[in-house]
Amino acid sequence: MGMFERWLSVWVGTAMVAGLALGMVAPGLVGAVAAAEVASVNLVVAVLIWAMVYPMMVGVDPGSLRDVARQPRGLLITLAVNWLIKPFTMALLAVVFFDVVFAPLIAPEDARQYIAGLILLGAAPCTAMVFVWSQLTGGDENYTLVQVSVNDLIMVVAFAPIVAFLLGVTEIAVPWQTLVLSVVLYVVLPLLAGLITRRMLGGAKAIAAFRARAKPWSVVGLIVTVAILFGLQGQAIVDRPLIIALIAVPILIQSYGIFALAYAAAWMLKVPHRVAAPCALIGTSNFFELAVAVAISLFGLGSGAALATVVGVLVEVPVMLTLVAFANRTRARFADAA
Numbered sequence: 001m002g003m004f005e006r007w008l009s010v011w012v013g014t015a016m017v018a019g020l021a022l023g024m025v026a027p028g029l030v031g032a033v034a035a036a037e038v039a040s041v042n043l044v045v046a047v048l049i050w051a052m053v054y055p056m057m058v059g060v061d062p063g064s065l066r067d068v069a070r071q072p073r074g075l076l077i078t079l080a081v082n083w084l085i086k087p088f089t090m091a092l093l094a095v096v097f098f099d100v101v102f103a104p105l106i107a108p109e110d111a112r113q114y115i116a117g118l119i120l121l122g123a124a125p126c127t128a129m130v131f132v133w134s135q136l137t138g139g140d141e142n143y144t145l146v147q148v149s150v151n152d153l154i155m156v157v158a159f160a161p162i163v164a165f166l167l168g169v170t171e172i173a174v175p176w177q178t179l180v181l182s183v184v185l186y187v188v189l190p191l192l193a194g195l196i197t198r199r200m201l202g203g204a205k206a207i208a209a210f211r212a213r214a215k216p217w218s219v220v221g222l223i224v225t226v227a228i229l230f231g232l233q234g235q236a237i238v239d240r241p242l243i244i245a246l247i248a249v250p251i252l253i254q255s256y257g258i259f260a261l262a263y264a265a266a267w268m269l270k271v272p273h274r275v276a277a278p279c280a281l282i283g284t285s286n287f288f289e290l291a292v293a294v295a296i297s298l299f300g301l302g303s304g305a306a307l308a309t310v311v312g313v314l315v316e317v318p319v320m321l322t323l324v325a326f327a328n329r330t331r332a333r334f335a336d337a338a
Helices: 008-027 026-036 041-056 062-070 072-101 108-122 130-136 140-168 174-200 202-240 241-270 275-282 289-300 304-329
Strands: none
Touching: 008 026, 008 202, 008 304, 026 130, 026 202, 041 130, 041 202, 041 289, 062 130, 072 140, 072 275, 108 241, 108 289, 108 304, 130 140, 130 275, 130 304, 140 174, 140 202, 140 275, 140 289, 174 202, 174 289, 202 289, 202 304, 241 275, 241 304, 275 304, 289 304
16 A cells, blocks of 8 residues: 555545635635536536546456456455445435434534435445555455446446435435536546546556556545535534534444445355455445545535535545454455355
């Protein structure tokens, strides 16, 4: 794990503090960024999101899909967790905590925003950071690529309908046009650009070198986006700092619960550890870049939904490192072969 990935929570935390300070000192600047919108898309944030997403999509190799047949169980667990379980359990936890448990502490309209943000977070499975988690657990890199590639291709068609359904169930208005535009802008087009880039680069070494050069820009894009979000949310957060901790509660329960489910399923199905660990970690981790982008498009830069997705970024890295450590300690309990 490189310096950027290892200390991601520190960078995100620093960006949060810097954003709060910027919002207090230069509210006009933050407001100007927020006003730079065309068709519900913030142009500044769109550039930053592309800086985050595009390098990840260059790593998607459709040719690797033919390797699925050699170990289908790990992929089936990943897909079942990501698309049949995780979005719905996240929505359930969000409703339970913000409509019931935390209801005395939060205004109903704010609660709906946080629920929406958590739904977006739960419906976006991990794309990039899972390669880091896979490496740290000694995972099969080629098979991890297969899992990520399949997830990305499914995301193109499944993300919008699942999000729309869950937002509708929780009685949150769904601006379909903006939702579809967000998926096209932040999933379909970056994926196509990534595939074209792969073709232009040619060999695996050139692709790896390109992604290594682009990775710092991806992290910079995330950090600047977080700073902008917290600049807009500054006064609300200063007035109610407890909200960050409240949003983190369902995210933590979801993360550890989903990992336990996927990891136990892999163990019972005798999936080898080099596949089992990454498949459980993919389900636990989130494609927070997409969640942040769609939250901004649907509800705005200063929304509670956008804030909830950013809290997911802050929580994820330390949680995932604890799960990596657990996976490594339990390696001997898994089958050595398919």
